[in-house]
Amino acid sequence: MLNSIFTILLFQLIGEFIQKFTEISIPGPVIGLILLLGVLLIRAKYFKEYPSIENSLVNFSERFLNYLPLLFIPVGVGVVMHLSLLEENLISVISIIVLGTLLTLALTGFIMEKFLKNDNQK
Amino acid sequence: MIDQEKLYNIWVYLQAEPLFWLTLTIGSYIISDLIYKKSNLFPLFNPVAISVLIVSFILIIFDIKYERYFEGAKFIHFLLGPVTVALAIPIYKKWHLIILNSKAILISLIIGSVFAISITYILSLQFRIQEELILSLLPRNVTAPIAMGISEIIGGIPSLTAIITIITGIIGASLGVFVFDLMKLKKMEARGFSLGLASHGIGTARAMSKNKNAGVFAAVGMGLSGLITSILVPLFLKMIL
Numbered sequence: 001m002l003n004s005i006f007t008i009l010l011f012q013l014i015g016e017f018i019q020k021f022t023e024i025s026i027p028g029p030v031i032g033l034i035l036l037l038g039v040l041l042i043r044a045k046y047f048k049e050y051p052s053i054e055n056s057l058v059n060f061s062e063r064f065l066n067y068l069p070l071l072f073i074p075v076g077v078g079v080v081m082h083l084s085l086l087e088e089n090l091i092s093v094i095s096i097i098v099l100g101t102l103l104t105l106a107l108t109g110f111i112m113e114k115f116l117k118n119d120n121q122k
Numbered sequence: 123m124i125d126q127e128k129l130y131n132i133w134v135y136l137q138a139e140p141l142f143w144l145t146l147t148i149g150s151y152i153i154s155d156l157i158y159k160k161s162n163l164f165p166l167f168n169p170v171a172i173s174v175l176i177v178s179f180i181l182i183i184f185d186i187k188y189e190r191y192f193e194g195a196k197f198i199h200f201l202l203g204p205v206t207v208a209l210a211i212p213i214y215k216k217w218h219l220i221i222l223n224s225k226a227i228l229i230s231l232i233i234g235s236v237f238a239i240s241i242t243y244i245l246s247l248q249f250r251i252q253e254e255l256i257l258s259l260l261p262r263n264v265t266a267p268i269a270m271g272i273s274e275i276i277g278g279i280p281s282l283t284a285i286i287t288i289i290t291g292i293i294g295a296s297l298g299v300f301v302f303d304l305m306k307l308k309k310m311e312a313r314g315f316s317l318g319l320a321s322h323g324i325g326t327a328r329a330m331s332k333n334k335n336a337g338v339f340a341a342v343g344m345g346l347s348g349l350i351t352s353i354l355v356p357l358f359l360k361m362i363l
Contacts (some may be wrong), residue, residue, distance in 0.1 A: 003266075005204075025275060025352045027268045029206035032272075033345060036210035046360060053176045060209035066329040069170045070151045071202050074195035075266045076174035076288040077147075078179050078281055081188045085255070085282065092249035096259060097286065099242045101320055102301050103294045104263060108234035109307050109316035115226030116309050 002061035003053045011036040133332075137186065143194025150176040162332055165296040170288065202267050205323075209341045216338040219311070226292050226341065227315065234319045235350050238263045239358050258282045261355050264292045265322040268348040272355050287322065294321020295328035310336040318343025 023050030043052060079086070086093060154172035162166045181191055192199070213220065219225065239260060244255040256276035261269040264285045272284035294317055296341045302313050313337030317325035322344045330337030 008207045011210075015207070024272070025356065026272050026349055027206075027352070028350055029344065030268065032203075032207040033210045033213075036207055037214055040214040042208065043132060043314050045146065046215075055216040058181075058211055058215065064126070064208050065212065067201075068205060068323055068330070070264065071172050071198055071205055072172075072288055072291065072324055073147050073151060073173045073177065074192060074199040075202075075284045076227040077172060077177045077181065077191060078287075080286045082179050082279075082282050082285060083253045086285075089249075089251050089255060092251050093255070093259070093286070094289075096242060096249060096251075097246040097262065098297075099276050099283075100238065100292055101263070102247055102289050102297060103195065103241055104234060104238040104320040105294060105298050105301050105316050105342065106228050106305060107237050108319050109302055109312050110305060111233055112226055112230040112312035112315050113230055113307050113309050115223075116311055117222050117226070 001056065001060055004057045007053065007057060008032075008061075042080075132321075137184070138190070140194035143191045144197055145194075146177060146180065147173070147195050147198055159258050165328070168292050168296045168324070168328075171292045171296070171355070179311035183196075184243050202265075205344075206265065206267070211343055212341050213345070214340050216335070219335065219338065220337055222343055223311070227346070230315060231319065231343070231346050231350060233345050234316070235263075235304055235354055238320060238347075239351070239354055243358070243362070254279060255282075262286045263320050263322065264348040264351045265344060268352055276356060276359055288324070290322025291321045293313070294325040298325065298328070315338040315343040318345075319347040322348070 010030050011032040013032075014035060015030070018026030018031050019028040036062065040054070043050070043054075150173040154167075154169040154176070157172060158164070158169045177191070180186075181188065181228055199286045220338065233298065242259050242262060243256065248257055251259075255287060257276050258273055258277065261272035261277070261283060264272070266284045269283050269287045270280040272278075273280045274275075298313070298317050298321065302316075310333045314326075314329040314333070317329045318338070319342030324346050326340035329340035
């Protein structure tokens with residue numbers, strides 16, 4: 001487990017470094033995600049015979065991702081800081097979010113369903 | 123007899139400590155998650171929404187500043203970065219499905235992301251809200267840390283953007299299923315991708331709890347929309363101004 005934690009932190013650290021160094025607008029953790037994905041894919045393709053921590057990484061990340069919703073609570077509670085600004089515009093803001101989100105969900109889902117291949121049950 | 127003054131002094135001490143707020147955050151999540159599971163994953167009992175309500179209620183009742191709460195909650199908040207990196211693993215496991223559907227993903231990604239930004243802007247003009255609020259709303263469909271970064275670059279209020287993204291996530295995760303059912307969408311991958319794109323991590327968590335392929339496509343939708351939106355929003359503003 002410690003290996004998995006270290007790997008994930010290391011990739012985030014590299015991602016943050018690249019973000020600061022190149023000053024691009026893509027956040028560090030997303031760069032870390034892309035790099036880790038790249039390394040996993042390259043290993044699976046060219047270095048299959050070498051030992052790796054892939055299995056423990058898979059186990060760890062599955063358990064970690066189970067707690068994804070928990071991680072949004074601290075930011076969400078920040079709502080108490082902006083109560084007055086939100087209150088003044090409550091109906092507008094909620095309407096924009098609800099309408100915008102539902103329409104985006106509908107359009108994206110519709111297009112995706114049209115273009116998806118049919119045999120994805122693997 | 124319980125010594126009330128002593129109890130009050132202990133409370134004064136504890137509420138100043140990170141331990142209390144960390145425990146409260148995890149505790150309210152356990153309760154909310156239990157309610158969600160007991161209700162058979164009923165979408166309106168979204169665990170993030172219920173936890174935020176519980177914790178906010180307690181902060182308001184006891185007149186606690188957010189900064190004090192965050193002293194404890196920051197340990198959980200920190201994990202948002204690593205969990206984003208960890209999303210590489212489910213994507214890697216289902217990489218063959220992503221390659222197989224790369225055309226569908228690319229088309230939906232571009233149209234969906236451009237639409238999300240434009241509709242937010244158009245609705246904001248309709249409702250005549252102030253500019254600062256519009257700028258805070260624009261990146262609302264991507265995950266909180268990315269959206270906050272975009273908001274800061276374009277002149278919004280990052281902490282306000284953060285809450286708006288959480289509300290967006292909760293709306294998508296709790297109402298998405300009704301939209302999909304209404305439209306009779308059958309493919310779990312389409313539902314998942316759409317949830318990830320339009321309502322980031324909270325939508326992704328919902329998709330993961332319902333179906334494995336939906337979860338993977340949600341993770342892909344969330345990652346890619348975060349990527350492309352951080353490029354699109356500044357570009358969009360340059361075009362309309």
